[in-house]
Amino acid sequence: MPETHIEPTKIVDWQAFTDQLIQTYLNALHLHQELTALSSDDAESVARYLYSVKLILDCKNSSVRVSRQQWKAIESRLLTISEST
Numbered sequence: 538m539p540e541t542h543i544e545p546t547k548i549v550d551w552q553a554f555t556d557q558l559i560q561t562y563l564n565a566l567h568l569h570q571e572l573t574a575l576s577s578d579d580a581e582s583v584a585r586y587l588y589s590v591k592l593i594l595d596c597k598n599s600s601v602r603v604s605r606q607q608w609k610a611i612e613s614r615l616l617t618i619s620e621s622t
Contacts, residue, residue: 590616 563570575583593615597608 562568563573593612597603597612600608603611
């Protein structure tokens with residue numbers, strides 16, 4: 538197998554990009570860096586939640602019989618955190 542060499546400047550560029558992307562997500566979600574340290578169980582829960590949201594969006598995008606108003610109601614129930622939780 539040929540040896541792969543990545544230029545150090547490309548690694549620095551990639552790291553800067555990922556740092557900026559993470560900071561963008563934190564800002565958009567109004568989170569602080571300290572609050573984002575997740576246990577493996579928490580990370581698994583987040584992964585399952587994001588997968589379920591993706592499935593909902595896939596269903597919405599392929600739906601032809603459900604009106605926009607009905608989808609708004611579905612999204613409101615499924616994607617909004619209620620005050621009672």
